[in-house]
Amino acid sequence: MQCVPSTLRIGSLIDPMRTRALLDFCSWLEETPLSQTIQSAGWIVPSVQTVHILSIAAVLSSVLMIDLRLMGLLWRDQSLARVSARFRPVIWWTLPVLLATGAVMIVGEPARSLANPVFQLKMALLVAAMIVTLSAQVPLGRNPAFWEGRRGAARIVAVFSLLLWAGIVFAGRWIAYF
Amino acid sequence: MDIDTLLRTLEETSIATLIRENESLFPWVESFHVLAITLVIGSIAIVDLRLIGLASRERPAGRLASEVLRCTWTAFAVAAITGALLFASNAFNYAHNSYFQAKLLFLVLAALNMSVFHLFAGRDIERWGIPDQKNPLPARIAGAVSLFLWIGVVAFGRWVGFSLHPTPLAG
Secondary structure, three states, X not given: OOOOOHHHOOHHHXXXXXXXXXXXXXXXXXHOHHHHHHHHOOOHHHHHHHHHHHHHHHHHHHHHHHHHHHOOOOOOOOOHHHHHHHHHHHHHHHHHHHHHHHHHHHHHOHHHHHOOHHHHHHXXXXXXXXHHHHHHHHHHHHOOOOOOOOHHHXXXXXXXXXXXXXHHHHHHHHHHHO | OOHHHHHHHHHHOHHHHHHHHXXXXXXXXXXXXXXXXXXXXXXXXXXXXXXXXXXXXXOOHHHHHHHHHHHHHHXXXXXXXXXXXXXXXXXXXXXXXXXXXXXXXXXHHHHHHHHHHHHOHHHHHHHHOOOOOOOOHHHHHHHHHHHHHHHHHHHHHHHHHHHOOOOOOOO
């Protein structure tokens, strides 16, 4: 990996998350046989990244379909409950694949991921995106017509959700540059 | 003018130079490219899975395709523009990279597959594409081929980042 220009490093702004314990853990992880294997076999990281991106495609498009229905822009001949029932399982079944492939990348390059402020931002955005997704889906599960009388709130939730997921993708790409 | 001269000329355009020399412009353009490409393949997969008959079978295929493909084309426009900008910034090396060439080949094949589908099986999609009916074989093949080609586009695209020498920035 090439050295990153100094102007790209904002790590010093959020340094508290680069604790001694975290860095020690990264050094230990880096020396494990598993990490060494991932580092030395050149095909593992790009393969795993390909699966990771394809999984993101599945999650993101499913989120987009549900959110466009929430906004009333697409699938208007179908209820939100029906559109959600079609796409929600894709989100929840693909997340473990994302976590597993993400874990392989972390083991392969622990310090560049775990101690990376952009990676930490990405995880924070992920938690926020899950909360927003649940806040739309849980009330819908209790009452299929929940969002029908709440057009404004539905739009806000949908826009928030899309911005958060887009932010996750952006942060994912920026990890490589910090 | 031979192709290499043309590629070098493209690299020297002011926009290409700007993306290459500005430290944060390349990752920004790349971020939009990745976001767009995930939406292209994710949305096209929804259509492909309907054509194969694996998902959304309760929806008319023609209606589903026309709704979802609007998202696909919007995202594709963003992916193509950002892709062209990234290409211009390092045109010579991209053009001579075999993974990049394979990615372009798969894009062309995906376009051909789509055109053949629209010319033949797609023409009477309203007739066969009714809910819960088995799709004709050419439609199922077109869906499977499309899915395969787009997965290839993503895979080759990722490999470009690991094989480009000299890499302008991090993989």
